[in-house]
Amino acid sequence: MNRAAVVNPTSSHAPELLAHSWFNTDRPVLLAGLRGRVVVLVAFQVLCANSVSCGIPQARRIHETFSPEDVTVLGLHATFEHHAAFNPAVLKAFIHEYRLEFPIGIDQPQDASPIPHTMERYKMRGTPSLVLIDSLGYVRKHTFGPVDDLRLGAEIGALVQESAAIARHSAA
Amino acid sequence: MNRAAVVNPTSSHAPELLAHSWFNTDRPVLLAGLRGRVVVLVAFQVLCANSVSCGIPQARRIHETFSPEDVTVLGLHATFEHHAAFNPAVLKAFIHEYRLEFPIGIDQPQDASPIPHTMERYKMRGTPSLVLIDSLGYVRKHTFGPVDDLRLGAEIGALVQESAAIARHSAA
Amino acid sequence: MNRAAVVNPTSSHAPELLAHSWFNTDRPVLLAGLRGRVVVLVAFQVLCANSVSCGIPQARRIHETFSPEDVTVLGLHATFEHHAAFNPAVLKAFIHEYRLEFPIGIDQPQDASPIPHTMERYKMRGTPSLVLIDSLGYVRKHTFGPVDDLRLGAEIGALVQESAAIARHSAA
Amino acid sequence: MNRAAVVNPTSSHAPELLAHSWFNTDRPVLLAGLRGRVVVLVAFQVLCANSVSCGIPQARRIHETFSPEDVTVLGLHATFEHHAAFNPAVLKAFIHEYRLEFPIGIDQPQDASPIPHTMERYKMRGTPSLVLIDSLGYVRKHTFGPVDDLRLGAEIGALVQESAAIARHSAA
Numbered sequence: 001m002n003r004a005a006v007v008n009p010t011s012s013h014a015p016e017l018l019a020h021s022w023f024n025t026d027r028p029v030l031l032a033g034l035r036g037r038v039v040v041l042v043a044f045q046v047l048c049a050n051s052v053s054c055g056i057p058q059a060r061r062i063h064e065t066f067s068p069e070d071v072t073v074l075g076l077h078a079t080f081e082h083h084a085a086f087n088p089a090v091l092k093a094f095i096h097e098y099r100l101e102f103p104i105g106i107d108q109p110q111d112a113s114p115i116p117h118t119m120e121r122y123k124m125r126g127t128p129s130l131v132l133i134d135s136l137g138y139v140r141k142h143t144f145g146p147v148d149d150l151r152l153g154a155e156i157g158a159l160v161q162e163s164a165a166i167a168r169h170s171a172a
Numbered sequence: 173m174n175r176a177a178v179v180n181p182t183s184s185h186a187p188e189l190l191a192h193s194w195f196n197t198d199r200p201v202l203l204a205g206l207r208g209r210v211v212v213l214v215a216f217q218v219l220c221a222n223s224v225s226c227g228i229p230q231a232r233r234i235h236e237t238f239s240p241e242d243v244t245v246l247g248l249h250a251t252f253e254h255h256a257a258f259n260p261a262v263l264k265a266f267i268h269e270y271r272l273e274f275p276i277g278i279d280q281p282q283d284a285s286p287i288p289h290t291m292e293r294y295k296m297r298g299t300p301s302l303v304l305i306d307s308l309g310y311v312r313k314h315t316f317g318p319v320d321d322l323r324l325g326a327e328i329g330a331l332v333q334e335s336a337a338i339a340r341h342s343a344a
Numbered sequence: 345m346n347r348a349a350v351v352n353p354t355s356s357h358a359p360e361l362l363a364h365s366w367f368n369t370d371r372p373v374l375l376a377g378l379r380g381r382v383v384v385l386v387a388f389q390v391l392c393a394n395s396v397s398c399g400i401p402q403a404r405r406i407h408e409t410f411s412p413e414d415v416t417v418l419g420l421h422a423t424f425e426h427h428a429a430f431n432p433a434v435l436k437a438f439i440h441e442y443r444l445e446f447p448i449g450i451d452q453p454q455d456a457s458p459i460p461h462t463m464e465r466y467k468m469r470g471t472p473s474l475v476l477i478d479s480l481g482y483v484r485k486h487t488f489g490p491v492d493d494l495r496l497g498a499e500i501g502a503l504v505q506e507s508a509a510i511a512r513h514s515a516a
Numbered sequence: 517m518n519r520a521a522v523v524n525p526t527s528s529h530a531p532e533l534l535a536h537s538w539f540n541t542d543r544p545v546l547l548a549g550l551r552g553r554v555v556v557l558v559a560f561q562v563l564c565a566n567s568v569s570c571g572i573p574q575a576r577r578i579h580e581t582f583s584p585e586d587v588t589v590l591g592l593h594a595t596f597e598h599h600a601a602f603n604p605a606v607l608k609a610f611i612h613e614y615r616l617e618f619p620i621g622i623d624q625p626q627d628a629s630p631i632p633h634t635m636e637r638y639k640m641r642g643t644p645s646l647v648l649i650d651s652l653g654y655v656r657k658h659t660f661g662p663v664d665d666l667r668l669g670a671e672i673g674a675l676v677q678e679s680a681a682i683a684r685h686s687a688a
Binding site: 005006007058061062065066070148149150151152153154155156157158160161162164165 | 177178179230233234237238242320321322323324325326327328329330332333334336337
């Protein structure tokens with residue numbers, strides 16, 4: 001039986017996050033601490049129209065739909081434009097106004113480039129970008145721009161199911 | 173490790189369909205012939221506003237998102253209101269106008285009740301109703317009214333992943 | 345001062361309606377009886393996807409937004425396709441399900457053509473079509489397909505204002 | 517003949533604007549310089565979710581729908597919350613990202629209150645607020661929160677029609 005998979009097969013290992021000024025969490029978030037969970041990483045900018053109309057509302061829906069034990073949503077403010085306009089107080093006000101409850105950090109700026117560290121490591125093309133990381137830390141989806149809810153839901157659901165099977169197998 | 177499942181556990185066996193005048197298929201569809209696939213059964217009526225605005229567009233999105241080898245979408249016209257207004261030519265025109273490509277049958281009417289056979293077997297509360305049936309023929313979700321794309325996608329994705337695991341296990 | 349008008353200038357006199365089986369009214373509606381009011385004529389078909397998703401909801405919004413003394417909304421079922429599937433019982437069920445409260449008639453069929461009488465008189469290109477008729481009985485807008493709410497609102501508002509001015513002038 | 521008006525009757529004279537750091541205009545905008553035109557004043561904040569999802573897109577639609585000779589759209593950034601997060605560079609980036617082309621100024625802050633000057637003069641309740649000012653400088657609508665396109669369009673259309681009649685009368 002040759003069945004098409006709902007989610008892409010393993011590609012590469014997800015680079016670690018390098019971010020500061022985290023909100024909605026007591027301490028900086030590292031992917032290394034999230035093994036065993038599916039992670040949805042949403043890179044955005046407060047002053048990016050598609051981030052505000054699509055990326056952020058979808059991140060919030062994912063956070064509200066799944067148990068955080070199964071699926072952890074992380075926001076990353078990848079400031080690569082409008083550097084003069086941005087500061088952590090802008091992000092703080094945004095998080096308050098949009099009632100975001102998942103952890104959100106600011107991507108670490110680089111001295112020699114307008115592109116911040118994590119954005120460069122992931123070779124993101126802009127904002128919003130979404131990265132789906134499985135329970136073993138591998139990238140299973142990486143997109144730029146709007147993402148369809150039904151398809152994304154199916155991919156997340158398949159990864160949760162997969163990670164539960166892995167957990168059972170490890171325990172056996 | 174005690175993990176919340178994305179999709180509900182097995183409840184009961186899905187009753188067989190009893191329908192006539194099928195469109196988009198050479199012969200009547202039976203669930204018995206679809207073992208090994210996830211089935212999304214969408215009960216609707218052409219003259220039901222929520223069916224037309226929510227149920228049918230979502231059924232079409234599911235049909236377009238998944239491989240039919242993985243997920244088979246079935247439409248069932250469950251005529252329980254406006255009997256005088258409905259006839260197969262209405263459904264035929266509707267399928268043409270809304271460009272529906274998945275198999276659609278008309279639920280078998282009963283002599284002694286306005287509720288047709290399959291609708292009664294499933295104890296559906298109205299239209300649109302959605303039933304999610306796993307690859308072994310068990311009902312895993314049964315809802316009346318609008319359904320969220322992200323959550324439904326996750327449930328379908330988990331069932332596809334599960335059925336692939338079952339298929340691998342059977343083959344081993 | 346040379347100011348662009350919000351609504352198109354008078355073009356031609358609106359042909360009279362020729363329809364039967366009216367709903368939501370005690371007697372057939374004639375434009376001749378509606379002088380002094382702005383009329384919004386919406387031609388649609390129950391089995392036309394754009395009529396159901398755009399034309400009919402907009403007609404209902406117009407009916408709910410304006411006083412019928414100012415703006416009278418009329419529906420016309422212009423059956424030019426799927427003749428075998430349509431009958432007055434289908435329209436009756438549709439009006440019930442979509443909770444339409446404005447007068448709706450069925451365009452009079454012609455023997456020698458699939459195009460019904462009123463549709464032909466107006467040279468409508470299909471459904472949904474919208475015709476905006478001023479208080480003196482002249483056509484001020486005639487479109488096929490989706491219509492923007494803001495622009496249409498402005499045109500209706502300008503016509504109501506214009507007709508009030510005409511009424512005051514006549515009374516003086 | 518006693519006809520309901522589409523737009524509210526004249527209430528009070530519109531207070532003058534007091535704003536700085538204007539964008540999309542060579543010099544500060546004063547209502548006194550806009551007599552003869554209908555003015556739509558939209559007060560908003562970049563870090564207000566309803567401003568971004570409703571108020572600003574509607575302002576842009578109005579700007580795109582009407583001739584600026586007829587209807588002038590003005591944006592006013594009424595900073596009454598998140599003062600620490602806001603500066604003109606944030607607004608500049610926002611205007612660029614959302615491709616706004618109508619004049620936008622920053623409401624003049626007050627020393628003794630978090631409410632800026634113009635917002636206080638108009639007794640606005642928050643953002644987004646919309647004020648509709650007729651060609652003689654009177655307030656005809658003043659709302660807080662989302663506004664329906666069809667009804668707002670009708671009110672603007674009626675005011676444009678009214679102002680054209682006034683202009684003709686003045687010229688006669």
